[in-house]
Amino acid sequence: xxxxxxxxxxxxxxxxxxxxxxEDYLDRQLQRDAGMPHMYYALLSTLSETxxxxxxxxxxxxxxxxxxxxxxxxxxxxxxxxxxxxESCPSDRRGxxxxxTDTGYDKLVQTAxxxxxxxxxxxxxxxxxxxxxxxxEISQVIADGLHQPAGADVPWLR
Amino acid sequence: xxxxxxxxxxxxxxxxxxxxxxEDYLDRQLQRDAGMPHMYYALLSTLSETxxxxxxxxxxxxxxxxxxxxxxxxxxxxxxxxxxxxESCPSDRRGxxxxxTDTGYDKLVQTAxxxxxxxxxxxxxxxxxxxxxxxxEISQVIADGLHQPAGADVPWLR
Numbered sequence: 001x002x003x004x005x006x007x008x009x010x011x012x013x014x015x016x017x018x019x020x021x022x023e024d025y026l027d028r029q030l031q032r033d034a035g036m037p038h039m040y041y042a043l044l045s046t047l048s049e050t051x052x053x054x055x056x057x058x059x060x061x062x063x064x065x066x067x068x069x070x071x072x073x074x075x076x077x078x079x080x081x082x083x084x085x086x087e088s089c090p091s092d093r094r095g096x097x098x099x100x101t102d103t104g105y106d107k108l109v110q111t112a113x114x115x116x117x118x119x120x121x122x123x124x125x126x127x128x129x130x131x132x133x134x135x136x137e138i139s140q141v142i143a144d145g146l147h148q149p150a151g152a153d154v155p156w157l158r
Numbered sequence: 159x160x161x162x163x164x165x166x167x168x169x170x171x172x173x174x175x176x177x178x179x180x181e182d183y184l185d186r187q188l189q190r191d192a193g194m195p196h197m198y199y200a201l202l203s204t205l206s207e208t209x210x211x212x213x214x215x216x217x218x219x220x221x222x223x224x225x226x227x228x229x230x231x232x233x234x235x236x237x238x239x240x241x242x243x244x245e246s247c248p249s250d251r252r253g254x255x256x257x258x259t260d261t262g263y264d265k266l267v268q269t270a271x272x273x274x275x276x277x278x279x280x281x282x283x284x285x286x287x288x289x290x291x292x293x294x295e296i297s298q299v300i301a302d303g304l305h306q307p308a309g310a311d312v313p314w315l316r
Binding site for chain 2: 004007010011012018019021022024025028066117122124129132136137139142145147154155
């Protein structure tokens with residue numbers, strides 16, 4: 001058993017504070033300006049970038065890194081808002097497809113500028129280009145580690 | 159309105175994936191091994207580092223960067239487990255003090271090695287010393303920004 005070094009502890013505490021504050025800030029911004037939490041925005045945004053704005057539920061859960069039950073709950077609410085709809089998958093009777101509706105797309109288009117501005121103000125306006133590249137690399141290393149080993153306890157396979 | 163550059167988008171996506179996966183991973187680890195989510199662990203750990211293992215509720219909320227109502231909820235549960243207890247503040251009748259009990263301290267001592275190992279495996283075993291220093295600096299810049307301006311909409315003042 002090896003404790004964290006002083007440098008690691010400093011990094012860990014600052015990271016926890018930054019991520020806790022950031023999550024709160026972005027959730028508040030999106031709740032206030034668009035009536036949805038950050039994770040719902042991520043779902044709309046991810047769907048908007050696919051061909052025909054649709055995706056299998058299982059793939060969407062993997063992209064957004066959440067459990068299928070959390071996704072189902074979110075999709076039900078977003079369906080109630082008229083921003084998404086579910087379709088059955090023609091090639092797989094157990095699969096379900098989630099589709100971004102035109103209303104949902106309009107909502108995203110309307111919401112995106114304010115959200116991007118918030119992300120920019122909180123992060124990228126404050127980091128140098130070098131720090132942005134460092135953040136990308138560090139985040140990739142951490143994310144890759146949590147995908148391994150194959151068969152890891154990743155949320156979307158639960 | 160300025161969109162994110164390609165480099166900023168890459169960094170932002172990787173960062174979101176890393177933090178979503180990490181939160182899930184650490185919550186699962188602590189739920190499995192200690193029956194508590196990550197945020198509860200942070201409360202016990204923060205209290206353990208203070209003189210006499212006690213702190214005012216308002217200060218604890220600020221340290222852990224959460225709202226007072228979220229803290230009250232967590233403290234009620236941790237009090238039920240016998241790990242914390244509340245005392246009224248002698249110098250301020252409206253203030254409340256939260257105290258880490260001996261049982262709570264034992265629980266923390268028992269839980270810490272496995273949790274530190276998980277943090278190490280997910281982050282610090284994978285980063286170079288240079289990356290650890292970069293992560294500390296980047297996190298500090300982001301956290302500082304979200305504390306400003308004075309009177310910012312920080313969670314613990316809500």
